[in-house]
Structure formats: C-alpha cells, structure tokens
Amino acid sequence: MTTALRRSRNFAALGMRAGSPSGRWQVDVAPRGRSSLPASGLSTGWEPAIVLTMVGALLLFGVLTLHSASAVMAERHGDPHYYYVLRQASGIGVGIVAMLICARVPVDWWRRFAPHLMFVSVALLVVVVLPFTHSIAPEINGARRWLRIGITLQPSDLAKIAVVTWTAALLVRKRDSLRSLGRGLAPFLVGWGCIVAPIALEPDYSTACLIVASCLIVIFVGGARLGHFVFVGLFVPLVAPLLVSGYRGGRWESILLNPGGPVPESAQQSYQSLVAMGSGGLGGVGFGEGRQKFGFLPEAHNDFIFAIIGEEWGFAGSVVVILCFLALVTVGFRVARQARTRFAELLAVGISSLIGLQAFLHIGVALGVFPATGLSLPFISFGRTNLVAMLASVGILLAVARGASGGGGDRGSDDDWEELVPARSWGWR
Numbered sequence: 048m049t050t051a052l053r054r055s056r057n058f059a060a061l062g063m064r065a066g067s068p069s070g071r072w073q074v075d076v077a078p079r080g081r082s083s084l085p086a087s088g089l090s091t092g093w094e095p096a097i098v099l100t101m102v103g104a105l106l107l108f109g110v111l112t113l114h115s116a117s118a119v120m121a122e123r124h125g126d127p128h129y130y131y132v133l134r135q136a137s138g139i140g141v142g143i144v145a146m147l148i149c150a151r152v153p154v155d156w157w158r159r160f161a162p163h164l165m166f167v168s169v170a171l172l173v174v175v176v177l178p179f180t181h182s183i184a185p186e187i188n189g190a191r192r193w194l195r196i197g198i199t200l201q202p203s204d205l206a207k208i209a210v211v212t213w214t215a216a217l218l219v220r221k222r223d224s225l226r227s228l229g230r231g232l233a234p235f236l237v238g239w240g241c242i243v244a245p246i247a248l249e250p251d252y253s254t255a256c257l258i259v260a261s262c263l264i265v266i267f268v269g270g271a272r273l274g275h276f277v278f279v280g281l282f283v284p285l286v287a288p289l290l291v292s293g294y295r296g297g298r299w300e301s302i303l304l305n306p307g308g309p310v311p312e313s314a315q316q317s318y319q320s321l322v323a324m325g326s327g328g329l330g331g332v333g334f335g336e337g338r339q340k341f342g343f344l345p346e347a348h349n350d351f352i353f354a355i356i357g358e359e360w361g362f363a364g365s366v367v368v369i370l371c372f373l374a375l376v377t378v379g380f381r382v383a384r385q386a387r388t389r390f391a392e393l394l395a396v397g398i399s400s401l402i403g404l405q406a407f408l409h410i411g412v413a414l415g416v417f418p419a420t421g422l423s424l425p426f427i428s429f430g431r432t433n434l435v436a437m438l439a440s441v442g443i444l445l446a447v448a449r450g451a452s453g454g455g456g457d458r459g460s461d462d463d464w465e466e467l468v469p470a471r472s473w474g475w476r
Contacts, residue, residue, distance in 0.1 A: 094378050094381060094382050094385075094448045095445050095448045095449070097374065097375075097378045098375060098378055098379070098382075098441060098444060098445060098448070099445075101371050101372075101374050101375040101378075102375065102426060102438070102441055104371055105368070105371050105372075105375075105425070105426035105427055106139060106426050106427075108368065108371075108427065109135075109352075109424075109426050109427030109428070110132060110135060110136070110139075111334070112352060112355060112356055112359070112360075112427060113131060113132055113135055113348055113352070113427070113428075113429055114128075114129065114131075114132045115334060115335045115337065115340070115355065115359060116337075116340050116347045116348040116352055116355045117130070117131035117132070117340075117347075117348035117429065119340050119341055119342075120340070120347075120348065131348055131429050134429075134431065135429055135431065135434070137431065138430075138431030138432075138434040138435055139434060139438075141431070141435050142431075142434050142435040142437070142438030142439065143438060145435055145438055145439040145442060146438040146439060146441050146442035146445070147442065148439075148442065149439050149440075149441075149442025149443045149445075149446060150442040150443075150445040150446050150449070151446070152442075152443075152446060153446070154386075154388070154390070154391045154394065154443070154446050154447055154450055155388070155390070157212050157216075157390075157394060157443065158212075158215070158216045158219070158390045158394075161209075161212045161213040161215075161216035161217075162213065162216075164208075164209040164212055164213065165209050165210065165213045165238065165241070165242070167209070168202065168205055168206040168209040168210070168242060169206075169241050169242060169245070171194065171202035171205070171206075172202050172203065172206060172242065172245035172246060173245050174194065174202075175191055175192065175193070175194060175202055175245065175249060176191060176245050176248045176249060183195050183196055190249050190250060190251060191249050192249045192251055199431075199432075200432045201430070201432040201433065203246050203249070203251055203254045204430075204432045204433045204435075204436040205432070205436055206242050206246070206258070207254070207257070207258055207261070207401055207436065207440075208398070208401075208436055208439065208440050208443075209242075210238070210239065210242045210258055210261075210262060211258075211261055211262060211265060211394070211397030211398065211400070211401060212394060212397070213238060214235060214238070214239075214262045214265050214266065214393075214397065215265055215269075215390055215393035215394045215396075215397055216390060217234060217235065217238070218265065218266060218269040218270075218389075218390075218393055219389050219390045219393070221234065222270075222389075225266075225269065225270055225271060226270075226271075226272050228274070228275065228278065231271075231275070232266075232271070232275045232278065232279075235262070235266060236279075239258070239259060239262055242258060243255045243258060243259060246258070251421065252420075253408065253420030253421055253422050254421075254422065257401070257404055257405055257408065257422065259279075260400075260404055261397055261400040261401045261404055262397070263276065263279065264396060264397070264400040265393050265396055265397045265400065268383075268392075268393060268396050269393055316344065316345055316346070316350075316351065316419045317412070317415055317418060317419055319339055319343050319344040319351075319354075320339075320344060320351050320354040320412070320413050320414075320415065321354075321414075321415045322339060322343070323337065323339040323344060323351075323354040323355065323357060323358040324354055324357035324358065324365075324413060324414065326338075326339075326358055327357045327358040327359065327360065327361040327362065327364075327365075328361050328362065329361050329362050329363060330360075330361040330362075330363055331357075331358065331359045331360040331361030331363070331364055332358060332359055332361075333359060334359055334360070335359065336359060337355055337358040337359045338358075339354065339355065339358055340355060348428070348429045349423055349428045349429045349430060350409075350412070350419060350420075350421050350422070350423065350428070351412070351413060351419075352423075352424055352427055352428045352429075353365070353368070353409055353410050353412075353413040353424055353427075354413040356368060356427075357413065368427075369410065372402070372403065372406045372425075375399075375402065375403075376399050376400075376402060376403035379395060379398065379399030379402070379403075379444055380395070380396065380399050382395050382399075382444055382447050382448045383395035383396045383399065383447070385448075386447050386450065387450050388450075391447045391450060392447075394443065394447065395443075395444055395447045398440045398441075398443055398444050399444070401440065402425050402437065402440070405422055405423075405424075405425055406424060406425055408420055408422050409422050409423065409424040409428070410424070425437045426438075
C-alpha cells in the first residue's frame with residue numbers, strides 16, 4: 048500500500064495514470080505551450096506578497112542608510128543633506144511604475160521581443176565606448192559607463208535584463224540542438240560577447256562577469272551539457288590577466304598574498320571597508336553615528352554601502368539584510384519552479400540569479416573576500432538606473448508568479464518553438 052501511494056505521488060505531477068489493459072503507465076498530454084502540471088498544484092499564491100515585502104523592506108532600509116552614508120558628502124559639495132535621498136526617491140518612483148507595468152505585461156511578450164531588447168542594449172553600449180561620443184558619454188573615475196542624453200543612465204544595467212531574457216528565449220528555441228557545441232552553445236557565446244565586449248571596454252569587468260555568471264546559471268537549468276561549461280572555462284586564462292592587471296592586481300595582491308602587511312593605495316577602499324565592518328560589532332555604533340563616511344571610505348553611498356550597514360547596524364543588521372536577499376532569491380527560484388512555460392521558468396531563474404549574484408558580490412567586497420568591483424547593492428545603493436532596472440525585473444518576476452497562480456499572467460504559448468516545462472526539471476517535480 049505504501050509503495051502504491053508513493054508511486055501515485057511521484058507520477059501525479061507528470062499527468063500519468065495507471066489502469067490500462069497493458070498495465071503500463073499512460074501519459075495525459077497537455078495542450079502545446081502549457082505545462083502538464085495542474086495550476087492548482089503550482090502556486091500557493093503567497094510568493095508575490097513575499098517578493099513585495101522583501102523588496103519594500105530593502106528599499107526602506109536603503110533610503111535610511113543612504114541618507115546616513117551620503118549626508119556628509121552632499122553637504123561637502125554644497126548640497127542639502129537630503130540631496131541624494133531625493134534623487135534616489137525619484138528613482139524609486141520611476142522604478143515602482145516600471146515594476147507595475149512589467150507585472151502586467153504577459154511573460155510571452157518578453158520572449159517575442161527579446162532580440163529587439165538585445166539589439167537596443169548592444170547599440171547603447173557601443174555608443175558609450177565610441178571614441179567620438181565623449182560629449183554624451185564622459186569619462187568618470189577612469190571609466191565610461193554612463194550616457195547623458197537629457198537624463199543620465201547606465202546602459203549596462205539595462206543590458207543585464209536584456210541578456211538573460213534573450214538567453215532564456217534562445218534556450219527555448221534551441222532546445223533540440225542545445226547539446227551540440229556548434230549549433231547549441233556557439234550562438235549564446237556570440238550573443239553574450241556582443242554585450243560583454245563593450246562593457247569590458249568601458250571598463251566594467253565586474254558587470255561583465257556578473258552577466259556571464261547569470262547566463263551560465265540559466266543555461267545550466269536549461270539543460271546544457273557539462274562539456275559546455277568546460278569549454279567556457281577554457282576562456283578563463285584569457286580573461287584572468289585583465290582581472291589582475293593594474294590597480295586590480297594590487298587589490299588581489301593585498302587580499303591574497305599580504306593580508307597583514309602595509310595596505311597599498313589601490314586597496315585602501317577594501318581596508319577601510321573592513322575597518323567599518325569591524326567597528327560595528329554586534330549591534331553597530333548607531334544609526335547616523337558611523338565615522339567611515341567622513342571621507343575615509345570613498346563611495347560609501349554606493350559601492351561600499353554594505354560596509355556602512357555593518358558599521359552602524361552591526362552584525363545583526365547585516366544579517367537581516369542578507370536574510371532579506373536570501374528570502375527574495377529563494378522565492379524567485381520557487382516562482383521559476385512553478386512557471387507554466389519553459390521560457391517563464393528560465394526567465395525567473397535569470398532574474399533571481401542577477402539579483403542574488405549582484406548582492407553576493409557587493410557583500411563579498413565589503414567583507415574583503417573580493418577586491419572592489421564597483422557593483423551596487425540592489426535596492427539599497429545609490430544609483431537610479433540600477434534601481435529602476437532591478438524594480439522592473441521584480442515586476443517581470445511578479446508576472447511569472449501571476450501566471451503560475453492563474454492570475455492572468457503568462458498562460459503559455461501556441462508558437463511552434465515554445466516548450467513545455469519538463470516535469471524532471473531541476474529534480475524538483
């Protein structure tokens with residue numbers, strides 16, 4: 048009896064039933080483009096609420112921390128102490144609108160227009176690095192990453208969403224040839240290269256690595272062969288010299304080879320970040336009472352804002368922030384598991400990976416695990432383009448969740464190249 052019940056549970060999600068004259072299992076095939084899993088068993092309906100709660104908590108905490116981290120710098124530049132908070136608030140407003148719009152857009156729309164999004168992203172990135180566009184793409188702190196066209200935006204932040212969307216769409220389209228190196232992996236490498244190459248020329252190696260890592264997770268979930276990852280790994284020796292050259296090499300040397308010796312100028316940011324984290328103790332020195340923001344820690348409002356969190360809110364506050372990100376990413380992967388279509392599943396995986404990896408790298412920099420990378424902490428660091436992009440990606444995640452719960456989101460596709468969500472995917476079903 049126990050064996051029969053276990054078999055019934057194992058095959059219930061596959062739409063299988065027993066009792067045929069031959070004694071074999073029979074498969075109930077769902078309409079093309081839809082999952083064979085019943086919608087009632089896919090979603091409990093609480094996932095969007097958790098996502099919104101975590102994002103709202105991070106935004107609120109971010110505004111408070113940003114005010115503390117940026118007030119001194121704003122007054123030093125002759126601006127009101129709330130200058131950066133007001134600018135961040137405008138980004139939050141635009142981002143919330145973008146999130147609401149993306150949450151209402153059918154997920155299948157992103158699949159259809161993924162190539163267009165890629166083309167626009169590549170075009171913007173190329174404009175940034177062209178030698179004759181300094182008037183609209185000025186060099187700031189040794190890098191050209193921003194476009195000033197009436198508004199200031201960072202195209203690489205928009206490219207993150209575009210490339211994971213394109214990767215998910217192409218995975219569905221290439222499902223029959225994915226295991227081939229030439230016809231399967233090569234198109235992905237070409238597409239990623241079109242995005243990563245101009246980003247590396249800015250230079251912004253951390254964002255380039257973030258994009259590649261997120262896309263590799265997507266194709267791993269999509270069923271890529273282990274040999275594909277070995278092949279991609281062959282390019283690491285070619286990229287490594289770029290990551291350890293110049294001031295980046297000094298940071299790596301300070302962290303790995305001489306952790307207790309004199310701190311070189313190139314590693315001062317990482318050192319001051321560790322000072323901030325260490326001085327916070329268990330409960331922090333108190334909100335607004337941190338000292339590292341008084342010129343000791345550059346980019347305290349952006350690249351090293353987690354160090355300010357550790358200093359003023361201590362170990363306890365840092366853990367709360369980390370738990371919020373863990374909850375957000377975990378629920379994001381749960382939404383992916385419950386998606387009705389293969390594309391929606393892979394898109395949710397890509398978005399969750401982007402948010403999680405960016406937070407992981409930023410926190411790792413603050414803790415001295417990695418050299419300074421220039422990546423912001425999602426929903427908390429100052430940066431309106433990144434904030435809008437992150438909130439828009441949350442909107443897409445909500446659209447996938449709405450579709451999984453039957454709320455009018457993604458309801459599958461009848462296109463020839465849409466694929467059912469395989470019941471064996473990730474070993475979860």
